[in-house]
Amino acid sequence: xxxxxxxxxxxxxxxxxMARLVxxxxxxxxxxxxxxxxxxxxxPLGEVLGIDADLGxxxxxxxxxxxxxxxxxxxxxxxxxxxxxxxxxxxxxxxAGINCVSIAEExxxxxxxxPEIAEELDELAKKNGVSIIGTGVNxxxxxxxxxxxxxxxxxxxxxxxxTRVNDLSPYGPTVMRTQGVGLSEEEFRKGVEDGTVDGxxxxxxxxxxxxxxxxxxxxxxxxxxEPIVSTVKRETEHIxxxxxxxxxxxxxxxxxxxxxxxxxxVHPQQVLPELEGQGTGDYITIHGTPEVSMQINPxxxxxxxxxxxxxxxxxxxxxASPGLKNMxxxxxTGALMGPSAYTRRV
Amino acid sequence: xxxxxxxxxxxxxxxxxMARLVxxxxxxxxxxxxxxxxxxxxxPLGEVLGIDADLGxxxxxxxxxxxxxxxxxxxxxxxxxxxxxxxxxxxxxxxAGINCVSIAEExxxxxxxxPEIAEELDELAKKNGVSIIGTGVNxxxxxxxxxxxxxxxxxxxxxxxxTRVNDLSPYGPTVMRTQGVGLSEEEFRKGVEDGTVDGxxxxxxxxxxxxxxxxxxxxxxxxxxEPIVSTVKRETEHIxxxxxxxxxxxxxxxxxxxxxxxxxxVHPQQVLPELEGQGTGDYITIHGTPEVSMQINPxxxxxxxxxxxxxxxxxxxxxASPGLKNMxxxxxTGALMGPSAYTRRV
Numbered sequence: 001x002x003x004x005x006x007x008x009x010x011x012x013x014x015x016x017x018m019a020r021l022v023x024x025x026x027x028x029x030x031x032x033x034x035x036x037x038x039x040x041x042x043x044p045l046g047e048v049l050g051i052d053a054d055l056g057x058x059x060x061x062x063x064x065x066x067x068x069x070x071x072x073x074x075x076x077x078x079x080x081x082x083x084x085x086x087x088x089x090x091x092x093x094x095x096a097g098i099n100c101v102s103i104a105e106e107x108x109x110x111x112x113x114x115p116e117i118a119e120e121l122d123e124l125a126k127k128n129g130v131s132i133i134g135t136g137v138n139x140x141x142x143x144x145x146x147x148x149x150x151x152x153x154x155x156x157x158x159x160x161x162x163t164r165v166n167d168l169s170p171y172g173p174t175v176m177r178t179q180g181v182g183l184s185e186e187e188f189r190k191g192v193e194d195g196t197v198d199g200x201x202x203x204x205x206x207x208x209x210x211x212x213x214x215x216x217x218x219x220x221x222x223x224x225x226e227p228i229v230s231t232v233k234r235e236t237e238h239i240x241x242x243x244x245x246x247x248x249x250x251x252x253x254x255x256x257x258x259x260x261x262x263x264x265x266v267h268p269q270q271v272l273p274e275l276e277g278q279g280t281g282d283y284i285t286i287h288g289t290p291e292v293s294m295q296i297n298p299x300x301x302x303x304x305x306x307x308x309x310x311x312x313x314x315x316x317x318x319x320a321s322p323g324l325k326n327m328x329x330x331x332x333t334g335a336l337m338g339p340s341a342y343t344r345r346v
Numbered sequence: 347x348x349x350x351x352x353x354x355x356x357x358x359x360x361x362x363x364m365a366r367l368v369x370x371x372x373x374x375x376x377x378x379x380x381x382x383x384x385x386x387x388x389x390p391l392g393e394v395l396g397i398d399a400d401l402g403x404x405x406x407x408x409x410x411x412x413x414x415x416x417x418x419x420x421x422x423x424x425x426x427x428x429x430x431x432x433x434x435x436x437x438x439x440x441x442a443g444i445n446c447v448s449i450a451e452e453x454x455x456x457x458x459x460x461p462e463i464a465e466e467l468d469e470l471a472k473k474n475g476v477s478i479i480g481t482g483v484n485x486x487x488x489x490x491x492x493x494x495x496x497x498x499x500x501x502x503x504x505x506x507x508x509t510r511v512n513d514l515s516p517y518g519p520t521v522m523r524t525q526g527v528g529l530s531e532e533e534f535r536k537g538v539e540d541g542t543v544d545g546x547x548x549x550x551x552x553x554x555x556x557x558x559x560x561x562x563x564x565x566x567x568x569x570x571x572e573p574i575v576s577t578v579k580r581e582t583e584h585i586x587x588x589x590x591x592x593x594x595x596x597x598x599x600x601x602x603x604x605x606x607x608x609x610x611x612v613h614p615q616q617v618l619p620e621l622e623g624q625g626t627g628d629y630i631t632i633h634g635t636p637e638v639s640m641q642i643n644p645x646x647x648x649x650x651x652x653x654x655x656x657x658x659x660x661x662x663x664x665x666a667s668p669g670l671k672n673m674x675x676x677x678x679t680g681a682l683m684g685p686s687a688y689t690r691r692v
Contacts (some may be wrong), residue, residue, distance in 0.1 A: 148680035149495050154653030155682045215684025290647035301636035305499025332678050334494035335503045338561025
């Protein structure tokens with residue numbers, strides 16, 4: 001195994017966690033950090049990350065200065081949830097002839113909402129002999145890749161339900177705002193309409209991944225964002241929810257094949273669900289032969305897992321054939337704990 | 347997608363189930379059946395399988411008569427649990443230039459116990475431009491592939507425990523005998539010594555798959571087979587267990603890295619565990635960051651799931667690069683429910 005040389009693009013909470021993980025992994029080397037924050041640019045990358053190691057590079061806001069395909073095997077980019085906001089940077093990476101992992105939720109399966117961008121990325125990657133993949137805990141693992149894995153031993157699948165119940169308490173003001181936490185029911189519904197309450201980004205992408213991987217034939221999806229109105233007082237470090245106020249957003253996707261619902265994804269995100277007796281967890285039910293009913297309690301941890309899977313998939317995207325991939329196009333990714341994890345018999 | 351043409355080798359309980367599944371799948375065609383049972387040879391394959399379709403072929407005991415690489419994409423073989431018993435037939439398939447799926451438990455990772463055979467199969471497959479894979483529900487899915495999938499979002503993995511609790515009640519005399527059901531404790535221990543009580547076949551293979559995929563560095567394994575002595579009367583269609591008699595076999599594997607146990611696999615197989623308050627299920631715990639605790643209740647159904655996964659993996663082995671593969675070398679397999687499931691962006 002030769003060492004994989006990685007550049008981290010975006011040094012926010014997620015990106016800096018990923019960069020620290022790359023720096024800590026046997027078999028990987030963190031060779032660059034790109035960010036536009038004035039307080040980071042020009043400072044030693046190790047210092048910005050708060051790690052002891054002298055990495056020998058400074059944070060730069062000029063991607064061209066570090067994107068040398070002779071010196072970099074992969075860029076991991078953590079800058080936004082949306083493909084249309086990231087496409088310029090993705091073009092820069094692929095045109096430089098470097099493989100790419102993105103944690104933009106929509107990149108888990110850009111075909112879902114931006115088929116023309118997916119086609120462009122696939123062509124651009126192939127033209128430059130590299131590959132690009134989108135991943136994260138959700139979309140990317142808990143409500144799509146794991147769902148497909150659980151069908152591997154099914155003679156038949158008639159329909160699928162996946163539910164992810166999590167607790168937003170650890171998150172700060174941005175997440176509270178985009179999930180509508182602390183709003184009145186009316187403000188919440190207005191927020192959904194005007195786009196200020198986003199809810200979860202990634203359901204169309206998970207549905208597309210599952211449908212493509214199984215041949216489920218989903219031809220139409222419906223999404224709903226509903227307020228979770230609290231019946232009790234919920235108090236966190238960042239916010240206090242009085243009874244009658246919104247504690248979070250319950251997002252639902254229905255995937256239809258013709259008139260039949262073959263996929264149901266449910267993701268209630270709220271602060272302190274256990275105060276109303278709801279435990280956190282990932283729940284997947286495969287209806288078919290055999291029936292399969294899985295749960296993970298508590299839920300597969302959000303932020304850390306996204307950082308981890310983005311780094312764990314780096315060897316897969318480096319060794320993949322050129323083009324746009326998703327998590328179900330490459331061999332299953334596990335945690336990278338030693339040399340043999342970096343090589344596959346592909 | 348072009349139709350995948352499959353020959354089923356071995357038409358016992360598992361093999362005939364797999365053949366029926368192939369015959370039922372859109373995108374697959376069952377083009378041959380190989381078996382040595384005199385009561386099957388020469389009879390129409392559809393009739394032997396008890397399906398209405400006229401498949402246009404008779405069961406044959408002469409593999410050479412059907413193994414034409416111009417007419418067959420993949421052979422699925424279900425004849426034995428042991429690599430050394432199957433190696434002659436595997437050579438025949440690979441030398442004919444045809445891809446192969448085997449449900450022999452030891453074929454899930456033949457490197458584990460027969461490294462020289464693994465090397466031979468890899469070379470033979472490459473020489474003939476085809477690939478070969480071993481699979482099944484266990485080994486192949488519930489105690490290895492799913493374990494690795496659950497680590498995908500881990501920053502770090504320190505150790506892993508996987509337990510599979512199942513009920514042997516549906517099985518007949520052969521399984522009862524090889525699991526030691528109905529013996530006295532002394533007879534059981536003697537049976538383990540003289541090899542008549544096999545227990546579960548596949549733990550060294552699962553351990554090897556996990557260790558290789560994660561780079562866990564397991565350098566030594568220990569296996570134990572212990573009697574499950576019943577404290578209550580357990581009665582099935584096939585057998586009656588009095589209190590004090592053996593109701594099944596509890597098999598344990600410890601995987602060491604140096605002096606440290608990094609993997610524990612536990613598989614108590616018995617009749618009617620619920621009579622002593624034990625529910626059936628698959629339980630996986632990943633110790634690390636984050637901790638992940640998963641359960642599937644009841645356990646992922648044994649026989650049907652092995653039939654299903656062997657057929658579901660056919661497109662993966664057909665499209666794989668030449669050589670010996672395991673379930674973690676190819677993109678994750680899901681149930682094949684429609685055309686898009688047969689093609690990947692590999």
